[in-house]
Amino acid sequence: MIEFSVTVLGSGSAIPTSKQNPSSQLVTYNNNRYLIDCGEGTQMQMIKHKVRHSHLDNVFISHLHGDHFYGLIGLLNSFHLMRREKPLHLFAPKDLEKVIEVHLEVSNTTLYYPLIFHPLEDYDDQPLLDNDQIKISCFPLKHSIPVWGFLFKENELKRRLDKTFVEKYSPDFQQMADIKNGADFLSPDGELLSNESITLPPKPARSFAYCSDTAYLQSTGTYAKGVDLLYHESTFDNGMEALAKKTLHSTAVDAARVAKEAGAGKLMLGHYSARFQEDLNRLLNEAKEVFPNSILSREGETYFL
Numbered sequence: 001m002i003e004f005s006v007t008v009l010g011s012g013s014a015i016p017t018s019k020q021n022p023s024s025q026l027v028t029y030n031n032n033r034y035l036i037d038c039g040e041g042t043q044m045q046m047i048k049h050k051v052r053h054s055h056l057d058n059v060f061i062s063h064l065h066g067d068h069f070y071g072l073i074g075l076l077n078s079f080h081l082m083r084r085e086k087p088l089h090l091f092a093p094k095d096l097e098k099v100i101e102v103h104l105e106v107s108n109t110t111l112y113y114p115l116i117f118h119p120l121e122d123y124d125d126q127p128l129l130d131n132d133q134i135k136i137s138c139f140p141l142k143h144s145i146p147v148w149g150f151l152f153k154e155n156e157l158k159r160r161l162d163k164t165f166v167e168k169y170s171p172d173f174q175q176m177a178d179i180k181n182g183a184d185f186l187s188p189d190g191e192l193l194s195n196e197s198i199t200l201p202p203k204p205a206r207s208f209a210y211c212s213d214t215a216y217l218q219s220t221g222t223y224a225k226g227v228d229l230l231y232h233e234s235t236f237d238n239g240m241e242a243l244a245k246k247t248l249h250s251t252a253v254d255a256a257r258v259a260k261e262a263g264a265g266k267l268m269l270g271h272y273s274a275r276f277q278e279d280l281n282r283l284l285n286e287a288k289e290v291f292p293n294s295i296l297s298r299e300g301e302t303y304f305l
């Protein structure tokens, strides 16, 4: 099965602590890596958890609060010092381009590689990226400044070869590739076997949605409909509902409501306020009451879809 996974590099909110780094996650799909948010310390987290950044050509920044992008300049500079030559695509709110320009200007740096900036404001319905493997799109969330969620959707997979057919006819490599692409098969005794009769339906396409930072929002359930894994921020617990509303963040119960409305397979919590770092189970238990298949995001852990 093609790898589709999410590695958590930072799980905390706002101010880093000795146990929690600011937001960052790395999505891997078939050896390609996609970085979502890049809070302070993201590079160090990659080094600590032995996360490689080869095949990392696309970075996505959800919004311009510091805990989601203060690590980016360092990462861009490291790529420069490593003499990266491949283009790097950056999908982010438009104002980030000015921030990067200032940094490069004052340090008199001309990046060794092309940095291609894609303002999220320019995307509406069309995907940010659509290759032959995966489609990535963004959707609006609700926060004190503009913020976008990201949806990673695997493309429809091909039909699978039926083992009984393979054992009986031992097709060669080329024939197997043709059959996977929809071809029928002519048996040695001249019988034409239809593609449907020698293949099984494809496995369902997998999907992952990233939602941070945001207040509870009904539309998220629609954008993230049927995702296998939903990452939704849960900065606060139930007792802090008023503060969540005021700061346009979510409680664990808000996150669970969204997961339920989306019909998600699994909910992953994160963006924890520092006050919960000693006891994250409190957030988990609150979420589980509404959406039982909830888990905590843990830094350094990889979650497979």
Ligand SMILES: [Zn+2]
Pocket (backbone or CB within 6 Å): 013, 014, 023, 065, 067, 068, 213, 271
């Ligand atoms: Zn944040």
Ligand SMILES: [Zn+2]
Pocket (backbone or CB within 6 Å): 063, 065, 143, 213
């Ligand atoms: Zn924020």
